[in-house]
Amino acid sequence: MSIHFKGQDFLSYSRQNEWGIEQPFNFTLDNDTEVAVWDSGVICFTPKVITNSDIILSSGIHGNESAPIEICNDFISQIIDGKLSLETRVLFIFGNPASMNIGQRFIEENMNRLFSGAHSSAPGLVNRERIRAKKLEQYVERFYCSEIEGRERIHYDLHTAIRGSKNEKFAVYPFLHGAKHDKRQLQIMAACGVNTILLSNSPTTTFSYFSSVKFNAHAFTVELGKVRPFGENDMTRFIEVKETLKAMLSASDMGLTAFDPADFNLFKVCRAIDKHQDDFEFYFADDVVNFTSFPIGFKLATEGDIQYKIEHQGEAIVFPNANVANGNRAVLMVVPTTLDENL
Ligand SMILES: [Zn+2]
Missing domain, CATH: 2.40.50.630 (OB fold (Dihydrolipoamide Acetyltransferase, E2P))
Incomplete structure (x- = not known):
């Protein structure tokens, strides 16, 4: 609970202001971490001491994919309560609060088909999801481009799938246009319990591809299991991903194991x-x-x-x-x- 969000946590506050807030605002935590609320569902943390990566964790691009939304909301509450101290800049994004409120993937249009400018292609900015996708692109740009050039950029867009999976957790690695896949990133995925990686073979209009191609971020669409309603997730299934991301945010040891190709099931489209x-x-x-x-x-x-x-x-x-x-x-x-x- 936070005085800054009218006594609520950031997720509840965002869901109450589903398409936007009146005014962006800032405050500072006791440990000198700067907090900037840019929009409904968009919150940026800048700690005093920062290591070399700028991290975006997005969730709720599909509103009914509750587990990663709950994980990120927990992180946000822990940071605000001073229980999790950051050593990286981090931007959290809850993609579609309005669709969370009706427990659906989206209101009018699948937002994960609207990035890389697709929001404005014919028929144009005709619904709120298109307008929101355009704004989210601007927030990503503001986050990555407001700081020192050359810092490592990471964007994990967290989802859960409609169906179960033979490999419960898997990640889509966006098309890299011939660039090398990054072994350390795969080690981080493995530490998160994500051993199945799907290599994309073409440009798409997903959020992770946008950050990858436009800002050279290490970006993934990460599928953490099956869709369940809010409050009905078995959070023990997410311990590895929570602990690994937490370690990443506080720049502590993520416990990565040596890279071994045998650890992965790799697929290509x-x-x-x-x-x-x-x-x-x-x-x-x-x-x-x-x-x-x-x-x-x-x-x-x-x-x-x-x-x-x-x-x-x-x-x-x-x-x-x-x-x-x-x-x-x-x-x-x-x-x-x-x-x-x-x-
Ligand atoms: Zn999804």
């Missing part, structure tokens, strides 16, 4: 199947988990006269969703890969 018609339909059950593979020739989906079949050995599904709007991705298809190809 081989194609995306888009939905074009209302009758798009999958031929596997709703409870089939992410990273499930099927034999070559297996009929995955149909729409109209078109059939989509498995084309490659080991080809597996990720993020299947037949309910997306026409023109959007219905499922991402991935195949196993090795580190030698990609590091």
Whole structure:
């Protein structure tokens, strides 16, 4: 609870002011950490002593993905109460407080398809999620560009998935345009309990790709498990990620183990199947988990006269969703890969 947020924690305060606050404001903690509230769900901490990385932890880009929102809100409360002392600048972002309030992924449009300028492409800034995505881009820029150049930039965009996963926690590594994948970042993911990494093969309109391509941040979309309602998460499943991120924020030992390729399940995207018609339909059950593979020739989906079949050995599904709007991705298809190809 905080006097600065009308006796509430920052999450409740943000949810009460779902699309914005009247005035940005600042205050200073007893340990001299500067706190700046830039917007609803957007809070920046600058401690007196700072080490060499600027960290963004975003959550709630999809409003019903409660676990990472609760984890970040806990961090924010602990920092404000003086229980967690920072040695890094950190920007916390709760992406879509309004959709949290209705317990849905989004109000009008999936915000994680609106970055890298997609918010303003046709039909333009026509809904509040588009306007919010544009503002979030500006906050990321303000955070990374207001400080000394050359500092390491990190952005973990934290989510939970609609489906369960064969590999409960996994991360999407944005397309790096030929640059090397970073081993230390993979070690940090492993310390968080995230051993499955999906290497993206093209530009996208996700939040993590935006920070990666625009600001050269080490960025990931991190999926921490399955979506559950607020208050119903088994927080013991998140101990590793909480402890690792906490150590990162306070610049203490994250307990990283030596890099070993055998520690990781690595996949690369081989194609995306888009939905074009209302009758798009999958031929596997709703409870089939992410990273499930099927034999070559297996009929995955149909729409109209078109059939989509498995084309490659080991080809597996990720993020299947037949309910997306026409023109959007219905499922991402991935195949196993090795580190030698990609590091
Ligand atoms: Zn999500």
